[in-house]
Amino acid sequence: MTGTRTGLVGHPVSHSKSPIIHEYWIKHYGLSGTYELIDLPCEELATGIRRLKDEGFHGFNVTVPHKMAVMKLCDEVDMLARIVGAVNTVKIKDGRLYGTNTDVFGFTENLKAHVPDFDFSLGPALVLGAGGAARAVVQGLLMEGVPEIWLSNRTASKAEALIEHSSEPGRIRRLEWNSPYSSEDMSQVHMVINTTSLGMTGKPPLEVSLDGLSQDALVYDIVYAPLMTELLKDSRRRGNRIVTGIGMLLHQARPGFKLWHGVMPEVTDELTEMVGG
Numbered sequence: 001m002t003g004t005r006t007g008l009v010g011h012p013v014s015h016s017k018s019p020i021i022h023e024y025w026i027k028h029y030g031l032s033g034t035y036e037l038i039d040l041p042c043e044e045l046a047t048g049i050r051r052l053k054d055e056g057f058h059g060f061n062v063t064v065p066h067k068m069a070v071m072k073l074c075d076e077v078d079m080l081a082r083i084v085g086a087v088n089t090v091k092i093k094d095g096r097l098y099g100t101n102t103d104v105f106g107f108t109e110n111l112k113a114h115v116p117d118f119d120f121s122l123g124p125a126l127v128l129g130a131g132g133a134a135r136a137v138v139q140g141l142l143m144e145g146v147p148e149i150w151l152s153n154r155t156a157s158k159a160e161a162l163i164e165h166s167s168e169p170g171r172i173r174r175l176e177w178n179s180p181y182s183s184e185d186m187s188q189v190h191m192v193i194n195t196t197s198l199g200m201t202g203k204p205p206l207e208v209s210l211d212g213l214s215q216d217a218l219v220y221d222i223v224y225a226p227l228m229t230e231l232l233k234d235s236r237r238r239g240n241r242i243v244t245g246i247g248m249l250l251h252q253a254r255p256g257f258k259l260w261h262g263v264m265p266e267v268t269d270e271l272t273e274m275v276g277g
């Protein structure tokens, strides 16, 4: 008897830190269960998921490239996942698959854990990027009451599509991808969030100028490898508050663990250190 069987479905998955997180919590809370890496290429997704159901899995996380495709395989997808356009967490109960999205929670909880007194309502948020991660970030910001989101992406059509698909297109404005942004715009920005893959190990650098950004503004990079990206180093030098990305990975794992094991786990310093934070 293996207890609660869970895992991560993606392609590739071998690099994932999620097993460290879930296995830590299973041990920490004295539970019994597994968290397995399930590598499924696109053409095997449907049969692979059917197999998990047949084998008695209680649920699973979903990562690249299946977060959209898995929606069609779920029996139910909640409203938040539909708005974000992606499922990253599935619970299996009585042979039915329930899909949700915990990236929104991960994004905002990580920020609140680091800067508990942060007031989202004080000014616009500049969001860099319009991919899958940006959708969750934008939804989180809207839910936290950010007055306006300024969305800047290399491919303008992707930014337009994100705005159109969002729950409140009227609160999002597209900015050209042409840093430096005007100092008038930058002086109003209350937070900057990088959701692109730029600055990640092995990817090109993120070339964005923070000139004109107020000292009160917060800078959040969801890239976590490296932990201290050039954007965050630069921001810290300028005296801005910063939030690193590793906590988003940790916090997004919490609601899934709760769904499967019935315990809302905490992000401890020990766990943060274990995943390189």
Ligand code: ATR
Binding pocket: 128, 129, 130, 131, 132, 133, 134, 153, 154, 155, 158, 195, 196, 197, 198, 204
């Ligand atoms: P994720 O799901 O992690 O967000 P994604 O959907 O592939 O991944 O999105 C990656 C983001 O990084 C996009 O905003 C992408 O910009 P485009 O929409 O123009 O592709 C951005 N990005 C990746 N490489 C980039 C580069 N060299 N210059 C500018 N933006 C880049």
